[in-house]
Amino acid sequence: MARVEAATGIRRTSPVETSIDRSTTAVVLSLFDTGLGIVRSLGRLGIPVLGLDSDSRMPGFRSRFCIAKVCPDPVSEPERLLRFLLAEGRRLARPGVLFPATDAFVLFVSRYRDDLAPYFRYALPAAALVERLANKRQQYELAEQAGIPYPRTFYPETMVDVQHLKNQVKYPLFIKPYYGHFWRERFGGTHKGFKVQSPEDLTDRFEEILPTGLRAMLQEIIPGPNTSLFEVNLYIGAGDATLAQFSWRKIRQYPCEFGVGSLVESVWDPELARLGLEFCHSIGYRGIASIEFKRDLRDGRFYLIELNPRLWQQNSHATACGLNFPLIQYVDLTGQEPEPQRGFAEGVKWLDAGADFQAFWDSFRRGELSPWSWALSWRGTRVFATFAWDDPGPFLRANEHGLKYLRLPLYLLKQRSP
Numbered sequence: 342m343a344r345v346e347a348a349t350g351i352r353r354t355s356p357v358e359t360s361i362d363r364s365t366t367a368v369v370l371s372l373f374d375t376g377l378g379i380v381r382s383l384g385r386l387g388i389p390v391l392g393l394d395s396d397s398r399m400p401g402f403r404s405r406f407c408i409a410k411v412c413p414d415p416v417s418e419p420e421r422l423l424r425f426l427l428a429e430g431r432r433l434a435r436p437g438v439l440f441p442a443t444d445a446f447v448l449f450v451s452r453y454r455d456d457l458a459p460y461f462r463y464a465l466p467a468a469a470l471v472e473r474l475a476n477k478r479q480q481y482e483l484a485e486q487a488g489i490p491y492p493r494t495f496y497p498e499t500m501v502d503v504q505h506l507k508n509q510v511k512y513p514l515f516i517k518p519y520y521g522h523f524w525r526e527r528f529g530g531t532h533k534g535f536k537v538q539s540p541e542d543l544t545d546r547f548e549e550i551l552p553t554g555l556r557a558m559l560q561e562i563i564p565g566p567n568t569s570l571f572e573v574n575l576y577i578g579a580g581d582a583t584l585a586q587f588s589w590r591k592i593r594q595y596p597c598e599f600g601v602g603s604l605v606e607s608v609w610d611p612e613l614a615r616l617g618l619e620f621c622h623s624i625g626y627r628g629i630a631s632i633e634f635k636r637d638l639r640d641g642r643f644y645l646i647e648l649n650p651r652l653w654q655q656n657s658h659a660t661a662c663g664l665n666f667p668l669i670q671y672v673d674l675t676g677q678e679p680e681p682q683r684g685f686a687e688g689v690k691w692l693d694a695g696a697d698f699q700a701f702w703d704s705f706r707r708g709e710l711s712p713w714s715w716a717l718s719w720r721g722t723r724v725f726a727t728f729a730w731d732d733p734g735p736f737l738r739a740n741e742h743g744l745k746y747l748r749l750p751l752y753l754l755k756q757r758s759p
Contacts, residue, residue: 363388365675366433367667368426368461370394370450371442372401372409374693374726377735378657379440380407382667385731391429391437400727403734415449416522423453430460438674439463440652440667444522447651448475462674464578464628466650474650476519478558484645487623489616491645493561503547506559507540515599516546519556527553533599536562563635563644567591570602571610571643573617574659575630576666578673581622585669585682587659588613592690592718595700603697604718605655607662607689616643626650629666654726658691661724692719693726695740 367383369376372394384390384406392407395414402409410429413421430437439461441447450463451471457463465471473479484491495510497503517534518524524534534557537543543559550557563569570591578584589607594600617632631653633646652666659666662685672679704710728736 361386361668361672361677362675365389365435365671366391366437367440367671368393368429368437369401369407369440369442370412370415370446372399372404372407373442373654374400375652375654375656376440376442377401377404377727378655378660379442379652379667380404381657381729381732382660382665383671386668388668388671393426393429398738400735400739403738404732405734406732415443415445416526419449419453422449423456426457427460430457433460437461438671440670442652444475444520444649444651447471464576464670464674466627467625470624470626471650474648477517477521477647478519478556480648481645483624484620487620489620489623489645490642492563495559497547497559498556500544500547500551503544507543510543510559511561512540512542513538513562514543515560515562516543516550516557517560517599519558523555524557527555533596536598563637565636565638567594567597569636569638570594570633570646571608571613571636572602572605572631572633572653573613574653574656574666575617575621575632576669576673577621577627577630578679579627583618583681584673584679585664585666586614586618587662587664587666587685588617589655589658589691593697593700593704595693595696595703597700597703600700601693601696602655602691603693603700604722605658605691606721607658607685607687609685609687613643616645620645620648629670655691655724658689658724659685661691662686662689688721689724690719690722691724691726692722694728696726 366389369379369390369392372392376392377400380390380392380401390407392401392409393412395412397411412425415422439450441450450457451465451468473483478496481491481494495506497506514537515534516537535546537546568590572589574587575583576585588609589605591602592604592606595603613634621630629652631649634643635646636643656666664682664685669679669682701710701715727739
């Protein structure tokens with residue numbers, strides 16, 4: 342395991358990093374922040390990395406740690422993407438290691454795993470399990486069978502179901518999708534769902550959702566601030582061995598109530614780790630799991646929010662804390678038998694400055710956060726979504742070479758309260 346300096350979160354080189362065979366190419370599917378973290382975690386160690394994405398605007402296209410190419414879209418052009426990947430695989434001297442970094446790419450790799458197997462290695466659960474985990478309703482059914490607590494949830498299929506439920510539930514509630522990647526295509530990249538405050542809100546929202554063909558559930562909101570949201574990350578290798586465990590909590594997220602972590606901090610909680618492992622072991626999980634829980638202020642219990650069968654957006658955070666998940670997967674899939682990694686630096690923060698500014702601004706307008714408190718909360722930040730001194734290109738791409746900052750006054754004017 343990489344040793345860490347607990348006070349700073351700065352990683353030192355470990356024996357596993359100096360002794361590994363780097364001759365196999367890593368193929369990263371998606372060059373958004375998640376994929377960029379994978380690219381840097383491997384590329385900095387001299388591992389050859391091929392980065393693929395259907396959107397050439399993604400920041401990872403500017404990273405010096407990979408060769409980046411535009412590929413077909415996994416949702417709208419899966420057959421073309423398969424042919425593209427097979428052609429890339431035939432050019433490799435040995436089977437490459439696949440890192441699908443979005444839900445859509447995970448489903449693609451899982452569904453075409455037999456076609457890809459001669460040219461690539463991947464760490465995924467069984468195909469049937471991937472399909473059940475991608476569907477959040479079926480994921481909660483798995484949690485129910487495993488005895489993992491999750492928020493009370495309802496599954497209206499028609500407006501008749503909505504009318505039946507609307508006066509029988511307690512508000513506020515949250516409407517969330519069965520399939521997140523289809524939802525984001527329809528409602529926006531950071532949009533996780535709708536909060537509803539009344540029967541009228543509920544009816545209006547489902548009248549908007551159901552005609553799209555998307556399926557959505559209605560879920561109890563577990564009370565508590567952003568700091569009650571935690572995530573545990575696991576890598577389970579061959580033979581059911583747990584090779585790494587990492588955990589962190591959100592400090593802020595954007596959108597503020599139901600969003601993606603914009604400022605997060607590494608923490609360790611044994612109960613959180615126990616629940617994550619128990620869920621994975623109960624369903625026969627294999628590979629990387631990213632599992633979000635929320636601690637209920639009423640009883641102190643953790644409730645499952647979701648499990649994602651892939652690396653998470655803030656995965657570079659774990660690398661900086663001493664647990665390089667992409668490297669552990671790479672070593673495992675290339676047959677180099679990694680040893681289980683124990684411990685990581687706590688109190689280290691990861692920051693997406695752009696999203697965190699939006700989170701701050703929304704909180705400031707509601708009188709919940711002062712500029713001084715916001716600035717102080719950044720202390721301890723060691724890792725950033727796109728910025729890195731040794732790899733500035735992705736940050737410049739993501740921020741349009743500074744044009745986003747020049748447009749900041751216009752953004753503030755548009756967001757100003759009437």
